[in-house]
Every structure is written in structure tokens, then in C-alpha cells.
């Protein structure tokens with residue numbers, strides 16, 4: 289009998305925060321291969337803190353994070369870099385690089401100490417460029433790109449890193465409606481086509497309801513997680529915002545402004 293695969297990412301009884309304060313606790317969820325999931329919640333509730341904790345940029349305050357069944361803490365930096373890629377909102381350190389150079393940096397966990405790309409590395413970079421349709425932009429400097437184009441480049445770098453898990457912090461900030469939808473649909477198709485598990489923070493709750501396989505609603509209490517339709521059934525979105533300002537319409541999966 290073959291043993292069933294552990295989830296790509298599994299989180300139980302997790303507490304996150306800083307030495308000065310616990311920001312959120314009782315976080316439980318897991319992601320399987322090929323799933324796209326959003327972390328949503330109001331401003332300042334802890335979405336980015338959670339993402340950084342999952343990416344091992346800051347330590348968990350308690351609980352367990354398992355990557356492919358093994359505790360996050362037991363991975364070395366290099367091992368982790370071949371399992372988890374992290375796309376943060378911070379400005380790109382070197383916008384003076386070309387698109388191609390920045391995407392090639394995704395191969396760092398695999399290159400030798402000189403950072404030379406092998407033929408296999410070049411193939412991965414080429415595939416990432418193709419998937420994000422960046423062929424025409426690859427020789428441009430990153431500072432010459434629009435926010436939407438740069439976001440696609442950063443996703444391509446994560447794709448070139450070829451990890452089972454991709455974590456993204458607010459990948460649709462500063463984008464117009466069309467480009468937000470474009471990025472989220474792209475993430476959905478990457479998850480479907482490559483089997484990668486993709487987790488991103490977002491304020492686009494209505495879009496996440498339509499496009500994601502799972503959602504984690506960080507709410508400061510029980511942090512419900514599951515399929516969007518199940519969360520709607522559980523009335524998880526109803527108390528997200530003050531009811532006298534914004535209400536949730538379960539029949540359309542949309543928020544309504546109270547006039």
C-alpha cells in the first residue's frame with residue numbers, strides 16, 4: 289500500500305507576532321498540491337505577519353508549521369529556498385537589473401557559488417518567462433516597468449525558483465481592476481498547471497471568493513479556513529466589517545455599502 293502524501297503546507301495551533309505582542313493565534317489550515325488560497329482580513333489583523341512567519345522571515349510564537357510533513361524549523365536556508373518562494377511587497381532591491389537577470393536570481397538556491405546558470409537553470413528561467421508572457425520585456429530594466437508588469441516579473445522569479453509552495457504578499461496592490469483579475473487568474477492557472485500550492489494575502493475578498501480553492505479569514509478569534517462557498521454558508525464574512533457601514537450579501541458573494 290502506498291503511503292498518502294502529507295499536505296504541502298500544514299499549520300496547526302499557530303501563534304504569530306512579535307516579542308512585544310501576540311498578533312494572532314489559533315491559526316489552523318493546510319494546503320494540498322495545486323491549490324490556490326487567499327489570506328484575507330481587515331487592515332492590521334496580521335496577514336503579512338503570517339506570511340512572513342510561513343516564509344521563515346520571522347519566528348512563530350507557538351504551534352506547528354509543517355512543509356511536506358517536516359517542521360519548518362528543521363529546514364536549512366538552502367533546503368527551504370528550494371521548497372518555498374516568497375514574493376514580498378517591499379521595493380525590489382535592484383530595479384537596475386533587467387527582467388531576465390531578476391528572474392534568473394530565482395535559480396540562486398540551485399546554482400554553484402559563482403552563481404553560474406546551468407542549461408537546466410536556463411530552461412526553468414525560459415519556462416517562467418513564457419508562462420508569464422514576458423518575452424517582449426525580458427531585456428528591459430525593471431525600473432522601466434509598470435506595477436503590473438513588475439508584479440508579473442516577481443511571480444516569474446518565484447516560478448523560476450521552482451518551489452512546491454509560493455507565498456505572495458498582496459500581489460495585486462496598486463493594480464487596476466483588470467490587472468488585479470489578470471494576476472489572480474494567472475496564479476490560478478499556475479496552480480492548476482504546475483501543481484504548486486500558492487498562498488497570497490489580499491484585500492480582494494470578492495475576487496478571492498470567485499477564484500480561490502480555499503480562503504483563510506484572519507479575524508482575531510477562530511480564523512476560519514475552507515472553500516469560499518463553505519465560508520459563506522458559515523456566515524464567516526458577515527461580521528468582517530462594522531454592519532452599519534458594509535454588509536455581506538451571501539447570494540452574490542459581494543459586499544454592499546450601507547447608505
Ligand SMILES: Nc1ncnc2c1ncn2[C@@H]1O[C@H](COP(=O)(O)OP(=O)(O)OP(=O)(O)O)[C@@H](O)[C@H]1O
Nearest residue numbers: 306308311329330331332333334335336337338489
Ligand atoms: N516589526 C513589528 N513589530 C511590532 N509590531 C509589528 C511589526 N510589524 C507589524 N506589526 C504590527 O502587527 C500587526 C499586524 O500587521 P500586519 O502587517 O501583519 O497586518 P496586515 O493584516 O497585513 O495589515 P494590512 O492589511 O494593513 O497590510 C499590526 O498591528 C502592526 O502594527
